[in-house]
Amino acid sequence: MPSHGSNDDGDISRRPLLKGLGAAGLIGLAGCISEEGDVEADNAAEELIAEGFEEEGVEPPFETTVYANSDSSDRIAYGELIQNELNETGFFDVSFDDMEWGAYLDFMNSVAEEEENALLCNGHSADWDPHVFMNNPYHSSAHSPSGINTNHFEDEEYDDLVDEGVEESDQEARQDIYADAQERLVELSPVALIQFGEQVTAWNNDEVSGFKTHPMAGREFTAVYAPHEGVYTEVDNDDDELRVDLGSDVPDFDPISQEDTVSLMATTLVYESLIAVDFAGTPQPGLATDWEQEDDTTWRFYLREGVEFHNGDEFTAHDVQTSYERYEDEVRESDVYDWYESSEIVNDHEIVIEHHRDYSGPFEATGAGDVPIVPEGAEDGDVNLSDGPVGTGPYQFDEHQEDDRFVIERYDDHWYTGDEYDNDVPETPPVETIVMEVIPEGSSRHQALEVGDIDLSQGLPAESVAEFEDDDDFDVDGALGLSNEYLTFPLWQEPFNNPKVRRGISGLIPRETIMDNVFHDVGELAYTPISPILEDFTGTDYQDELAEEHLEVQ
Known part of the structure; x- marks a missing residue:
């Protein structure tokens, strides 16, 4: 399920942090203010900004603020670099502030409605x-709060291209459509893309074996037990317990309102979907044993029998229908109602799902593969998911101590028997209990892993990863991810309502400096949204061409 990324330093680099360089020391002087108070543009990107200021009647320097979430040292670092880069132009007087993740999420969801002057x-x-x-x-x-378009960007041509792309089944035609859509987005630049992230995990190899890093943020702990992928994790201790870290507390247990990656991480092994998607994005049987597309907008699913929820309720087609329809008018509504029209329950183990448009391209991986199934009782209050997640997965909720830990334990009545997939995954998960310790500070995570308070970390700071890579007692594994980092502009606020100003700022962002000194060359530079992991739809040359043409990046 796509979401805001809390970026609790999960995209970790592997090079030693450069010493002795503050943010201001990493960037050179750009524009300057003359004795008469006029600002001189020193390059093509600044000329775009100057044109936009003139068109909007805005006099420099314009005051604004860059914000980040306080639990992400990466965002704080690149936010301060952007702050200093813009201040050096003379066109802006930029301050910087950070917030705790929960408050920041609320701020992002309300920033458009309140028309905040905030980047x-x-x-x-x-x-x-x-x-x-x-x-x-x-x-x-x-648009937020029912979606994650937080600055309420709106462009009819862009919408039409995205709608056309999702309804196109021919792969080559889809590539052309999304190329046009990406170019349109760069032309208008409602955000400035910065970096495609990499998922990195480190663990004590005396305690943990078999783990594999998942490329999708929010799915970090999938490899603890993933029969559909042929992956499972073992631990070497008397309690069969795996201790891991979380960058913040778990704010939400209910899929219809989960907007952060930490909530997804904590509940990944609790909830299951109709289709299980493997680590390469290939659909596999999940709660549905088989499915077929009957026409452009009709899909039939045959559901697994003998499955029980953790509360003992039998899994049926009624639960599937409820799970989808609960999204209406909720914060994650667009995850489902972007395509969902209705469903017909044929019997307890067969359901037909109707779309209001052709959604053939992404449906298996996202529509059926990324919507957690919950008990029917969650709709009428018989099952209260705010008290704890209830799913059909291999692990069930045990306890939550706010700002301290989230614990799940092996569900012994899970449906997997060892025969459903052609691999050697055992019938029962080797790990009995997973203790997720809330450890916001990167240095504390390092110490916790080093001294054995935790066995595995998915959010170490950069210098820590380099140290653990050099230590034979630990393994470090990374994978290019399905996430990106970007700066969001307040489109309602002059001069940011002018695309020239936004493109100029995007062109000035010191991406290579950010990559070198914040992400330490882990991941890739980003100018468009689609991750290079989907290589048919993007590439370095294509992105560089768009950056040169529209952002004045040389």
Whole structure:
């Protein structure tokens, strides 16, 4: 399920942090203010800004603020670099502020309604189809708070391209459509893309074996037990307990309102979907044993029998229908109602799902593969998911101590028997209990892993990863991810309502400096939203061409 990325330092670099360089020391002087108070543009990107200021009647320097979430040292670092880069032009007087993640999430969701003068450091955790990268943060139907288009960007031409792309089944035609959509987005630049992230995990190899890093943010702990992928994790201790870290507390247990990657991480092994998507994005049987597309907008699913929820309720087609329809008018509504029309329950183990448009391209991986199924009782209050998640997965909720830990334990009545997939995953998860310790500070995570308070970390600071890579007692594993980092502009606020100003700022962002000194060359530079992991839809040369043409990046 796509979401805002809290970026609790999960995209970790592997090079030693450069010493002795403050943010201001990493960037050179650009524009300057003359004795008469006029600002002189020193390069093509600044000329765009100057033109935009003139068109909007704005006199420099313009005051604004860059914001980031306080639990992300990466966002704080690149936010301050952007602050200093803009201040050096003379066109802006930029301050910087940070907030705790929960408050920051609320701020992002209300920033458009309140028309705040704010530039936000943000991230997007996407999925295995380009539509999710292009739709959820930018389509007009996904405005916050019912979607994650937080600055309420709206462009009819862009919407039409995204809608056309999702309804096109021919792969080459889809590539052309999404190329046009990405160019349109760069032309208008409602955000400035910065970096495609990499998922990195480190663990004590005396305690943990078999773990594999998942490329999708929010799915970090999938490899603890993933029969559909042929992956499972073992631990070497008397309690069969795996201790891991979380960058913040778990704010939400209910899928219809989960907007952050930490909530997804904590509940990944609790909830299951109709289709299980493997680590390469390939659909596998999940709660549905088989499915078929009957026409452009009709899909039939045959459901697994003998499955029980953790509360003992039998899993049926009624639960599937409820799980989808609960999204209406909720914060994650667009995840489902972007395509969902209705469903017909044929019997307890067969359901027909109707779309209001052709959603063939992304449906298996995102529509059926990324919507958690919950008990029917969650709709009428018989099952209260705010007290704890209730799913059908291999692990069930045990306890939550606010700001301290989130614990799940092996569900012994899980449906997997060892025969459903052609691999050697054992019938029962080797790990009995997973203790997720809330450890916001990167240095504290390092110490916790080093001294054995935790066995595995998915959010170490950069210098820590380099140290653990050099230590034979630890393994470090990374994978290019399905996420990106970007700066969001307040489109309602002059001069940011002018695309020239936004493109000029995007062209000035010191991406290479950010990559070198914040992300330490882990991940890739970003100018468009779609991750290079979907190589048919993007590439370095294509992105560089758009940056040179529209952002004046040389």
